[in-house]
Amino acid sequence: MTILIKNASIVSKDFNVDEKFDIYIKDSVIEDIAYDINTEAEEVIDANGFLVMPGCIDMYSKICESGYENKNNIITISQSATSGGYTTIISAPNSQPVIDNKTVVEYVFKKTIEQADVNIFPYGSMTIGCEGTEVAEIGEMIKAGAIGLSDGAYSILDTELMRNIFLYSKMFDVPVITFCEDRNLSRNGVVNDGIMATKMGLIGIPNVAEDIIVSRNLLLAKSTEARIHITHITTKGAVDLIRQGKEDGINVTADTCAHYFTLSEKALEGYNTFAKVSPPLRTEEDIQAIIEGLKDGTIDAIATGHTPASIERKITEFDNAAFGISSLEVSFPVSYTELVEKGILSVNEFIDKMSYNPSKILGLNKKGCIKKGNDADIIIVDTKKEFEIQGKNFFSRAKYSPYDNKKVKGKIVVTIVKNKVFHFN
Amino acid sequence: MAYSRKDFISLFDISAEEITYILETAETMKYVLSQKNKKAPYLQGKSVIILFYEKSVRAKLSYELAAQYLSANIVDITVSKISDQYETINDMGRTIEQMGGDFIICRHPMSGSTRFLAENVHASVINAGDGINEDPSQSLLDLVTIKNQKGDFKGLKVAIIGDVAHSRVTRSNIWGLLKLGAEVCVAGPPTMIPSGIENLGVKVFYNINDAIKDADVVMTMRLDTEKSSKSRFISLDEYQSFFKIDENALQNAKKDVIVMHPGPVNRGIEISSQLIDDKRCLFDDQITNGVAVRMALLYILSNKAGAVL
Numbered sequence: 001m002t003i004l005i006k007n008a009s010i011v012s013k014d015f016n017v018d019e020k021f022d023i024y025i026k027d028s029v030i031e032d033i034a035y036d037i038n039t040e041a042e043e044v045i046d047a048n049g050f051l052v053m054p055g056c057i058d059m060y061s062k063i064c065e066s067g068y069e070n071k072n073n074i075i076t077i078s079q080s081a082t083s084g085g086y087t088t089i090i091s092a093p094n095s096q097p098v099i100d101n102k103t104v105v106e107y108v109f110k111k112t113i114e115q116a117d118v119n120i121f122p123y124g125s126m127t128i129g130c131e132g133t134e135v136a137e138i139g140e141m142i143k144a145g146a147i148g149l150s151d152g153a154y155s156i157l158d159t160e161l162m163r164n165i166f167l168y169s170k171m172f173d174v175p176v177i178t179f180c181e182d183r184n185l186s187r188n189g190v191v192n193d194g195i196m197a198t199k200m201g202l203i204g205i206p207n208v209a210e211d212i213i214v215s216r217n218l219l220l221a222k223s224t225e226a227r228i229h230i231t232h233i234t235t236k237g238a239v240d241l242i243r244q245g246k247e248d249g250i251n252v253t254a255d256t257c258a259h260y261f262t263l264s265e266k267a268l269e270g271y272n273t274f275a276k277v278s279p280p281l282r283t284e285e286d287i288q289a290i291i292e293g294l295k296d297g298t299i300d301a302i303a304t305g306h307t308p309a310s311i312e313r314k315i316t317e318f319d320n321a322a323f324g325i326s327s328l329e330v331s332f333p334v335s336y337t338e339l340v341e342k343g344i345l346s347v348n349e350f351i352d353k354m355s356y357n358p359s360k361i362l363g364l365n366k367k368g369c370i371k372k373g374n375d376a377d378i379i380i381v382d383t384k385k386e387f388e389i390q391g392k393n394f395f396s397r398a399k400y401s402p403y404d405n406k407k408v409k410g411k412i413v414v415t416i417v418k419n420k421v422f423h424f425n
Numbered sequence: 426m427a428y429s430r431k432d433f434i435s436l437f438d439i440s441a442e443e444i445t446y447i448l449e450t451a452e453t454m455k456y457v458l459s460q461k462n463k464k465a466p467y468l469q470g471k472s473v474i475i476l477f478y479e480k481s482v483r484a485k486l487s488y489e490l491a492a493q494y495l496s497a498n499i500v501d502i503t504v505s506k507i508s509d510q511y512e513t514i515n516d517m518g519r520t521i522e523q524m525g526g527d528f529i530i531c532r533h534p535m536s537g538s539t540r541f542l543a544e545n546v547h548a549s550v551i552n553a554g555d556g557i558n559e560d561p562s563q564s565l566l567d568l569v570t571i572k573n574q575k576g577d578f579k580g581l582k583v584a585i586i587g588d589v590a591h592s593r594v595t596r597s598n599i600w601g602l603l604k605l606g607a608e609v610c611v612a613g614p615p616t617m618i619p620s621g622i623e624n625l626g627v628k629v630f631y632n633i634n635d636a637i638k639d640a641d642v643v644m645t646m647r648l649d650t651e652k653s654s655k656s657r658f659i660s661l662d663e664y665q666s667f668f669k670i671d672e673n674a675l676q677n678a679k680k681d682v683i684v685m686h687p688g689p690v691n692r693g694i695e696i697s698s699q700l701i702d703d704k705r706c707l708f709d710d711q712i713t714n715g716v717a718v719r720m721a722l723l724y725i726l727s728n729k730a731g732a733v734l
Binding site: 199200203206315 | 538
């Protein structure tokens with residue numbers, strides 16, 4: 001298929017957003033970028049008045065295919081992704097069955113090719129069953145295409161095991177993606193340990209539960225010289241530790257999610273289970289630290305942390321309610337509004353966090369920037385029009401959101417991926 | 426009318442005026458209780474369902490008698506093993522409602538659950554304890570007891586001793602007392618003090634002498650070792666040697682100090698056996714006031730029961 005984007009104000013490496021280009025795409029590849037292209041194309045899109053950016057790359061989604069189809073499957077997640085501006089998503093390994101062997105990795109690729117409208121790559125689970133006890137066949141999974149190793153949001157508490165995984169990972173050029181939470185400290189916890197937990201009588205998870213594992217993993221990465229990526233950071237302590245780690249030359253990158261810098265624990269008011277996420281929403285002080293970390297480059301990427309739980313698992317007693325948020329469709333506009341509209345990041349810095357940096361961390365070299373010869377994973381964004389978030393309109397089966405009624409900017413109007421064009425009103 | 430809510434869920438949410446109104450109504454109910462024939466017709470034809478997801482003897486008895494004195498129909502359900510059966514409290518509430526329940530008095534092991542129930546049924550819900558969050562009627566009976574003895578709350582110094590983090594009675598008492606203008610001090614092991622409580626206007630101490638100094642009221646709470654993770658709590662012996670209320674501990678309190686406990690008491694652990702029989706201890710008043718307060722709540726809510734959400 002051939003696609004021609006006219007009048008594109010490109011936000012990507014080496015482009016000045018004030019200049020307008022035409023982009024010619026042929027069979028999923030960016031063939032040409034020039035001032036005025038007059039080649040015939042099957043679809044011509046006028047991007048005048050909009051911004052054209054590389055499609056976002058989500059470093060951490062639960063695609064829930066296999067095992068948890070009632071929550072989401074590859075088809076609904078593709079719709080969520082394209083409408084949310086994501087052209088590539090990386091699947092967490094904690095599906096059912098767990099992505100802990102090459103057969104499951106191959107299965108994810110097969111399903112993706114057959115059914116998905118977006119690119120989906122799996123992380124391989126570091127341990128069998130994501131149980132944190134026995135190392136999985138890491139090499140086999142990487143050979144089959146796993147693009148990173150993940151603990152599946154279940155921190156490995158056995159330090160020797162963690163160290164060996166760091167060591168072993170050096171055989172391959174993949175990052176070790178660690179979710180940092182000391183379960184001895186988070187046990188039974190459902191919210192941040194702080195004033196809201198005290199007011200609501202809920203068991204809290206202290207910041208130190210995260211900080212202590214971030215600190216340990218940084219030390220292990222330093223001593224093993226492995227590549228570590230810390231995902232879902234939520235605390236000021238973690239930001240400070242990672243900043244220090246980068247200064248010390250540790251090969252570390254990090255991401256956070258939109259909800260960790262746009263919602264505080266106050267969103268839980270009235271026992272709002274829609275804001276029950278893992279790790280928990282923290283305080284204003286932590287939010288400020290996260291924003292500072294995004295600004296100074298301590299935090300490289302913004303992941304969605306898309307972990308849809310069925311509505312039945314949310315409309316229930318708070319302690320019984322599932323952790324999780326349906327965020328693929330809101331991560332882009334919420335982050336854009338918070339970071340770019342408020343002048344914290346330039347639009348270029350913003351898209352780096354959403355697309356370029358994830359591509360570099362994950363070694364997706366044909367993605368992450370708009371460039372001749374790269375994959376044509378492109379989004380066209382209306383940054384002027386304000387719109388309201390309504391969970392009930394989500395493509396995701398988890399049709400709820402703690403952001404309901406929030407006014408945002410950054411509407412995805414067109415997503416181009418895998419040789420298809422998706423228009424959104 | 427000073428209290429026009431459908432439900433009674435929490436002291437955190439309601440105003441000092443609302444609390445005062447309930448306390449005043451409880452006084453009227455005490456009059457009913459003091460009569461030879463303890464029966465008032467206010468809840469005639471109404472159904473009160475006592476829905477407990479935790480074992481209870483005292484609270485249940487107190488609610489049941491309160492409802493009977495007001496001439497209600499009463500059904501008592503105890504649901505056990507909550508985790509095994511997957512019916513939300515919400516669905517349970519609907520069932521009760523369809524059978525004509527006007528009041529649901531609910532105790533549940535998860536914080537916020539009774540509020541969740543209240544938001545989803547038309548019946549009036551009374552929170553008889555939700556997880557470690559609140560037990561607001563238990564607090565009201567403490568407040569009636571204090572008011573009877575001290576007249577007013579303004580400037581009173583109240584020391585609460587025990588596991589503050591895991592005691593729902595304490596939490597309700599803190600909110601109620603602060604709203605009514607009392608000064609609240611808590612004392613307990615640091616592992617049992619909830620985060621940031623000092624930012625809500627509560628003074629925190631780790632030894633009882635500091636907390637009890639010049640106190641008008643000393644409340645000690647039942648130590649529930651089950652609710653606390655093991656390492657928070659060392660041993661009963663160790664606990665009593667630091668936090669037991671006895672004659673010695675009360676030395677620096679005000680001369681006319683009163684001592685309260687929600688019961689049942691762990692004798693010799695939270696409080697010395699000698700003190701329990703002392704006239705400063707008002708455990709019996711607390712129990713009587715408990716029935717009066719619960720009658721008052723049912724009476725006040727009966728004006729709203731069955732109202733459309």
